[in-house]
Amino acid sequence: MLKKLFGFDERVTTVRTEVMAGITTFLTMAYILAVNPNILSTTGMDKGALFTTTVLASAVTTLLMAFYAKLPFGLAPGMGLNAFFAYTVCLGLGYSWQFALTAVLIEGLIFILLTVTNLREKIVDCLPMTLKHAISAGIGLFIAFLGLQNAGIIVKNDATLVGLGNITTGPALLGIIGLVLTSVLLVKRVKGALLIGILLTTVLGIPLGITHFSGVVSTPPSIEPIFCQFEWHNIFTKEMVVVVFTFLFVDLFDTIGTLVGVTTKAGMVTKDGKIPHLKQAFMVDAIGTTMGAALGTSTVTTFVESAAGVGEGGRSGLTAFVTAVCFLLALFLAPFFLAVPGAATAPVLILVGLMMISSVKKIDFSDYSEAIPAFLCIVFMPMAYSISDGIVLGLMSYVLVNLISGKYKKLTLGMYILAILFSFKFLM
Incomplete structure (x- = not known):
């Protein structure tokens, strides 16, 4: 029964191992229950409703991953994507959160069509292995940068764009203390170190007047304030087309980047660079994005922290099933998670960035035709404050550098096509 439901293979794993792996994955992902409401509520969305929606979206899509894709991965509203939703579309461009949710719904439906036609798999196959490693590392830097900002450790500086904030008081001090505590827990290999770090930092924030x-x-809390809150009258406007296209672009490569990063870090990529059950995983992601928009949250995607559960031995959908059950149990802890300040979740973002950047070790820096595009991909993600820009510039530079230097045999037709299409991003 377990084999039929979850792809469980008793030759490579055990039920106990899968259960422990599922709990481990939840413990490393649980910070999203505090972080996602914090980020999206900056747009004016109800924070309590966001907590419930985050739990439901995470639980349901992780169950889909367990039963349909049969992979040991957890899903939740993606980091980076929720930041793009809040800080770029709403706060930056000035659109309402209802407008942004409508755009997420539309791009989710489009992604379902792209998955059915296998287009997303083909795009993944077109990316050279060097850039797959670079994408994971670049996202890591981007997420770490967000954490430093959320705690006020890094702040705006008119002379140098960014600078060090006042780390001797307030949220910045709490963030530094939390970073040290969580780092020690990781060094000691404590299970659930990230969640425990959030708990300790949150408690320490009480005497500081932050928690x-x-x-x-x-x-x-009820999800009514944000459930199915769409702006249908804006569907055919030029503004909606631009935002949907941007969401499509960012989500496409964020999802590819995260999924490639997780499977690469977990050692699940085959020798020829293929990812098992990739189409099913993409379909779960596409359905999750569509359903998440209806529930009232930003794009749902596979979490890199799933690698923690895989590291514990999780190899089937049973791991994802256990993770989903843990999410549902957390549904009744809303007051606690909503009280967690941004300074308490910032250390986790910084350390998750560390976990993702480790894939940089697999890049051949002795070969400049590989190293330069990889470096550009990595550095542009935090510097341009855009994951998609990093991927675009990374692939375009990979094609140009290798083509002009005479190493065109490394390039495929798909790489040329993607590079040409990517160039329109800067021309539109």
Whole structure:
């Protein structure tokens, strides 16, 4: 039964191993229950409703991953994508969060069509292995940068664009303390180090006047304020087309980057660079994005922290099933998660960035035709504050550098096509 439901193979794993792996994955992902409401509520969305929606979107899509794709990965509203939703589309471009949710819904439906036609798999296959490693590392830097900003450790500086904030007081000090505590837990290899780090930092924020508790257990807040809140009258506007295209572009390569990063870090990529059950995983991601928009959250995607569960021995959908059950149990802890300040989640973002950047070790820096495009891909993600820009510039430079230097045999037709299409991003 377990084999039929989850792809469980008793020759390579055990039920106990899968259960422990699922719990480990949840413990490393659980910070999203505090971080996602913090980020999206900056747009004016109801924070309590966002918590419930984050739990439901994470649980349901992770269950789909367990039963349909049969892979040991957890899903939740993606880091970077939620930041793009809040800080770029809403706060930067000035659109309402209802407008942004409508754009997410449309791009989710489009992604379902792209998955059915295998186009997303073909795009993944077109990316050279060097850039796959670089994407994971670049996303790591981007997420770490977000964490440093959220805690006020890195702040705006008119002379140098960014600079070090006042780390001797307030949220920045709490973030530094939390970073040290969580780092020690990781060094000691404590299970659930990231979640424990959030808990300790949150408690330490009470005497500093940063954390304000109103309880721990309660019935889940209603999602009514954000459920199916779409702006249908804006579907055919030029503004919607631009935002949907941007979401498509960012989501496409964020998802590819995260999924490639997770499987690469977990050692699940085959020798010829293929990812098992990739189409099913993409379909779960596409359905999750569509459903998440209806529930009232940004794009749902596979989490790199799933590699923690794989590292514990998780190899089937049973791991994902256990993770989903843990999410549902967390549904009744809304007051606690909503009381967690941004300074308490910032250390986790910084350390997750560390976990993702480790794939940079697999890049051949002795070969400049590989190293230069990889470096550009990595550095442009945090510097341009855009994951998609990093991927675009990385692939375009890979094609140009190798073509002009006479190493065109390394290039495929798909790489040329993608490079040409990418150039339109800067021409539109």
